[in-house]
Amino acid sequence: MSVQPGWYVDPADTDTRRYWDGEGWLGAPIPVDAIPPDGPPPVEPPPAPVTPAAPTGTVAPTTVVPNGPPHQGPPPGYGPQPGHGPGWGPAAGPPGWGPQGSPPGRVPTAGQPGWVPPPGQPGWPMRAPEPRPHGLVLAGYGRRLVARLIDFGIVFALNIVANGWFVWRWAQEWAPYWQEILRRARRGETSAEGLPLPSERADALLLVILLVATALWLAYEVPAMAANGQTVGKRLMRIRAVPIAADQPLGMARSLSRWSTLGLPTLLWYCAGIGLVLQLVDALSPLFDHPLRQALHDKRAQTVVVEVPHQLASTPSNDRNQPPGDTP
Incomplete structure (x- = not known):
């Protein structure tokens, strides 16, 4: 027995009604409490095709085809280009562009063979990578x-x-000289006549002090740097000096050459502090050296200072620290 055509509660959605024509459901559902119309629902027209609109303020160029009517639209090879904003442009690049050292139709990116910097811009758009001596x-x-x-x-x-x-x-x-200077300063005297000057022994003592200080610095730094490129300070900060040519110990000759540029000017402190000025310039020179950040003493010895990786900074383990097992 077939069900007569009419409006019935939709079994799939009991809150709506649909029209049954005796063979199947027709039209869109209506609320279950709404008064259904007489007869079946009207037939819905098919949706109209949507034509994409051209970008605002853009006029599509006209292509003239020989022996035929003008063609309204973009010519072959033209289209909106990503990153160039609205509008039409050549698919491969600006007018006059041609692939250089790359497959046809492919735009080489910056730094690749065939890439040409835009007019008025530097040839390398990014900062060069920092060098890594010996990795x-x-x-x-x-x-x-x-x-x-x-x-x-x-x-x-x-x-x-x-x-x-x-x-x-x-x-x-x-001491007598400075005591007399302070006494005259307290009394407001500015005269420098009659000041008790130190004896020649003071100059000899100063020279001995500088010689001992220089010798102590040399004995502390040069052997340690020659062995593994590290003093106590460098070991604590996990840095070391290595030759530019190869990752190997500096050796005594290179270590002495490196230290002498910074350490020997200590003897010139005797000459109005000239040695101290030279050492200050050497100490600040890595701030202005690129790309290897070499101080003047690094340049003389052809060395660089690098960070020590964690696995190299740790003490190597011996066989007693290994877990028991088969030996490979």
Whole structure:
């Protein structure tokens, strides 16, 4: 027995009604409490095709076909280009562009063969990558400065022991002079006549102090750098000096050459502090050297300072630290 045509509650959605024509459902559903119309629902017209609109303010160029009517629309090879905003442009590049060193129709990216920088722009659009000597990261200036301060502290402590008596004797030679200067300053006197000058022994003591200080610095730094490129300060900051040519120990000759540029000017402190100025310039030189961040003493010895990876900074384990098992 067939069901008569009419409006019935939709079994798939009991909140709606649909029209049954005796063979199937027709039309769109209506709410179940709405008054159904007489007869079947009207036939829905098919949707109209949607034509894409051209970008605002853009006029599509007209292509003239020989022996035929003008063709309204973009010519072959033209179309909106990503990154160029609305409008039409050549699919491959600006007018006059041609593939250079790349497959036809492919635009080479910056840095690839065939890439040509736009007019008025530099040939390399990004900063060159930082060099990695022997695959290691260059040490930053902050680490190098802290390592050097640690080493200076150790050398200063050694000088207190080895140079303490000479410094005390030198201070005693100059004590009468400075005491008289302070006495005249308190009385408001500006005359420099009759000041008790130190004896020639003060100059000899100063020279001995500088010689001892230089020798202590040399004995502290050169052997350690020759062995593994690290002093105590560099070891604590996990940096070391390596030759540019190969990742190997510096050796005594290269280590001495490297230290002499920074350490020997200590003897020139005797000459109005000229040595101190030279050492300051050397210490600041890595800030202005690119791309290897070499100080003047690095340039002389052809070395660079790099960071020590964690696995190299740790102490190598021996066989007793290995878990039991078969030996490979």
